[in-house]
Amino acid sequence: MYFALGVMTILRYSRCINFVRKEQNTYFAYLGSRRDVSYDTLAGIPWMSHSRITNVFERVSNEGPYDKITWEKLSERAIKICKSFSVKEIGRILYACSKVKYRNIKIIYKFTEKIKKKEIEKVDFLACAHICHALNSLNYMDKNLYESLLSRILKLQISDNSFSVIITLNAYAKHCNDDYFRELAFDLLIFSLKHFDIYKKSCSPQGLSMLLNSFSQVVKPSPSFLKKEDDEMEKICIDRRKREFEKNSIFRQCGNIINISHENSSSDGTWRDSTTGKNYQGGMSDEFLKVEPKRSNEQYCIKLIDRKRKKKEDEEREIESSISSYIYNESEMMEMEKSMMNRRRKDVQEDTSYEEDAMRNAEKPFEDIIDRRKSRKILREYFLTLLLQITKCIEKMNTQSLSLIINACCRIPFDVPEEFLKIISEEIDRKIPYATIRHLSLIVNGFVKLNIRNEIYMSNIFNEIEKKLHSCDEQQLHFILNSMVKLNYRNDNLLHKLSAKFMLKIRKMNISTMCNVMYNYAKLNIFNGDMFQLYQMYFKKIIHTGELHHLALSSYVFAKYHVINSITHFILNKTEDILKKEKIIMTIQIMKDILILVNSFSQLDIYSDVLAYHLFYIINVNKEKLKWNDTDNNLHEGSDILYQVESLQKMETNTYILNADMMAKMVDKNIYLSSRALALYGSYIQSGKEPRAVLAR
Structure with a gap:
């Protein structure tokens, strides 16, 4: 009996195996024999109805062919029957x-x-x-x-x-x-x-x-x-129509209808054919409209058909170029409007805008839209509801979904429940071997911002990063290095691989990523001569695209490595040009950048009257308290700055440079100046002179 049951079980399993093999063969045979949409089907494109050609669009996108000619034919037919x-x-x-x-x-x-x-x-x-x-x-x-x-x-x-x-x-x-x-x-x-x-x-x-x-x-x-x-x-x-553009546009709008004109006539009676580009005096002459003498009715009909077809093709070509020109000009007008608005704003402002109202308006937090719409309470409830729903199906999520969730939580300005952080951290740690380098960089960045500092989790993440570093791009490189700085994590083998990756990717980096990466290396006290040479070479090429924040990061790098050369002075000159020429509004971010520039150049024993002028304002006029623990700004680590500010009063050397009132102002506003900066700027910032008078001098 047991023998018979065993034989039946074996037969059942053998049949299942044969069935699976058969299905696999069928599947692979299907993949091997799958072809593009047949040419017989594509040959009927010029006569297809709207429903038929819609189905063919979808089939070609899924199956092919993917050549340009096929898609152009499909588009031509769709344009002809667009109204249907x-x-x-x-x-x-x-x-x-x-x-x-x-x-x-x-x-x-x-x-x-x-x-x-x-x-x-x-x-x-x-x-x-x-x-x-x-x-x-x-x-x-x-x-x-x-x-x-x-x-x-x-x-x-x-x-x-x-x-x-x-x-x-x-x-x-x-x-x-x-x-x-x-x-x-x-x-x-x-x-x-x-x-x-x-x-x-x-x-x-x-x-x-x-x-x-x-x-x-x-x-x-x-x-x-x-x-x-x-x-x-x-x-x-594509934006709303601009009146200035309508005057010279080939599109003329009347109500809800945009008319496309195919010819332009000037005030002197000259008519221009927009298709051929030729000019004709006094409109279209008889010579232009002249028709060849008829030799026979058949030849005349053929020429008439050809002329009509050519005219139709010219009109289609003109419409297409007109649409392209319209779209391009719309984009140009948007950019022109933005630049005009910026110029008007600068003309209205004074040389340096120190008004408190303007400063408050310029420093808009990201969550201002929540308070302006009075929806903070309802959004917090929806946020918790979403987290609850995510918790129910978190076991089914892949690493891509988990990385998106962890980064979304650190961007939304609501408290994330600790229970949820514990659940998602455990799930990420369990699935970390399946994460790509992109997911890993997002996860470690989210962990740092949410203050998840579990050593086991972090060790597992960085081990996986080291294995998959070969596929990382410049943004992921920045996220990984920034996380290592915030965690004070040192792994020489990983850092060596990151340095090699940086030298390979530096040509494609924008100035923001490049400066942030070098800043992170400087914070980790790592100096690589080859890497620094490449950085100087490419930084010099794209410095014209930089803002004050990028110059502040670069000045910190040069000060950390004690390098004074032509690029150092170029950074200083560029900084002074920005602070003097542009009508800036002194936001919290700009004040932080100026303090970094002051401390960095002071480390190199470089003094600047322009920086001194703005430093006077930050300490004596500004009423805002600087917050250095903002994880979004890679200027300093918050805990270090707060510690330095608190220890400012304890430094005996400062008592010979600053009086008690000045030191109290700096401590109250979280302003830190190094001992070298105090030696260079101390007498100036407590001189009591008006900033505008000092700058004018």
Whole structure:
């Protein structure tokens, strides 16, 4: 009996194994035999209907072929029958184009204008998600379209499907560095969170992490330099029409209709054909309109058809170039408007704006939008609700979702429950071997900001970083080094590999990443001659793009290594030019930068009248207390500065330089000056002279 059962079990397992093998063979055979969309299907593109060509767009994006000719043929047909597409079909076509990174400006412009002017009331949440996600992927930003879509979304009733909500919110949150977009994204965030109970059951673990990440981006947007630009596609921005541009534009707007003119006539009666580029006096002459004599009816008909076809092709080409020119000029006008606003702002201000009201207005915290909308309480409740939902499915999350969550928590200005931090830390430690270098850099950065200092967790993370360092980029390099500085973690083997990686990546670095990386090496007391030489060479090339903060970091590096050369003086001259020429508003950040510059150049025994002038203001006029424990500013470690400020009064040498009142001011405002800085600037800052008089002298 037992023998029979054993034989049956063996037979059952053998059948299962054969079935699996058969399925594997079938699957691999399918992969091997899978082909592109057939040429017979593609040959019918010129006669396809709107529904048929929408399906072909999706099939070609998934299966191929991916050559440019095929996509151009599909686009040509879609443009010809543009009026017959529904909103859902438009969203599906744009989404298919975004999957293969195919951007045809003409078709995008026609579709978006059709949505804004005719189809906006027919948009549903899913179509909106497709459209917004596709335009983001294609680096095409139309503010009017996003505004119209938001007004439509707020009228819709949310279903129990979370996909469209999360994708749409994520698309809006990506542009939150723009103040206008941030306001739109905030409205959408509140709307989405209010209805969270409706769709929370359909949220996947990845969807929850994306929702929390969008939350954090709206509250505190990522710096622009951390966002990678698409090298293949330049950003296209469409904004409201500018009156100055309308006068010279080939587009003339009347009501809701934009007319495209194909010819331009000047005041002297000269007519210019925009297609050929030729000028004709007194309009179109008879010679221009002359038709060759007819030889036969058949030849005349053929020439007439050819002429009509050529005229149609010329018009299509003119429209396409006009749309491209319009979009380009819109982008240029946006940049011109920004620069004009900046110039007007500078003209209105005085040489140096020391007014307290202006300083308060300039120093806007990231969470100002929460207080301005009076929504701090409700957002805190939604934040805790999201964390509770994440806790329920945290075991199903991968390292990408966990890294997004840990970084979102450190950006949102609400207290994170310790129980949640303990749960997510344990889950990350359990899955750390599966994390990529990008996930590891985000995780260690989040742990530092959330003050998670478990030695076992940190050791495991850095061990994995050392194994996977070969695939790290410049931003991840900066995050890893910054975390090592904050944790005071030393690993010579890891630092050696990071140095080699830095020398390979330095050519692609922007000035912010480059200065932050070198600052971190200086904080770790690591000097590499080859690395420092490369830094000086590339820093000199891009210093014109630097701001005061970058110059402060660089001055700290040169002071730490005790290097005085032409670049050191170039940094000083650039600093003085910025502080003298630009009508700056003395924000907290700028005051921190000036203090770093003063201490750094004092370490090199370099004195500056311009720095002394601003230092006088910081100590004697400024009423703000500097906060050095801000983890977002890599100027100093907060605990070190606070300790130095507290010990300032105990230094006996300072009593010979500063009086008691001056030292009390510095301690109250958390202002630290080194002994060399006090020796150089001490007599000046307590001279009692007016800053403007001293600067004028």
